[in-house]
Amino acid sequence: MLQITCPWCGEREGIEFHCHGEAHIARPENSAEMSDAEWGDYVFFRKNPKGVHYERWTHDAGCRRWFNAIRHTVSDEFIAVYKPGEAIPELPEKYRDPASNRTGAPQSKETK
Numbered sequence: 001m002l003q004i005t006c007p008w009c010g011e012r013e014g015i016e017f018h019c020h021g022e023a024h025i026a027r028p029e030n031s032a033e034m035s036d037a038e039w040g041d042y043v044f045f046r047k048n049p050k051g052v053h054y055e056r057w058t059h060d061a062g063c064r065r066w067f068n069a070i071r072h073t074v075s076d077e078f079i080a081v082y083k084p085g086e087a088i089p090e091l092p093e094k095y096r097d098p099a100s101n102r103t104g105a106p107q108s109k110e111t112k
Contacts, residue, residue, distance in 0.1 A: 002076065006059045007067050007083045016061035022046045023054040023068045024088070024106035050074055052095050054088070054106055057081075 002014030028034060028042055047053065053073050058066050070079040070089065080089040088106065 004057070004069075004078055005081050006062060006065070007081050008065055009059060009062045012059070012062055016059060018058050018060050020056040020058060020066075023056045048073075052079065052091065 003011050004014050004017050005011045006017075025046075028038075031039065031042075034042070050073060053071055055069050055071055056066060057069050058064065067081055067083055068086075068088075069081045070091070071077065072079060072095070079091065079095060082089055
């Protein structure tokens, strides 16, 4: 059975949770100036990596709160969970991309 750690309630069975997709997606600042195709890309297209992925989750059968998780999509391993607004945790060395020496963490506006 998959066990997921809620940042508020602790470890619970996976059936209590629901994934809501990719985390850390910033709304475009110039949305009124975007073409329909650009807006469609923002609304509908998300990353679907084989490996580390940053996701939004809710603990539906528990506290019903939102949280973020870093999950490996191949092994289904939860690498870290953290509350919204908290800093993105550093990835353990074994999950970092050796080719680019990057952590794979979403970039803020300042680092793009």
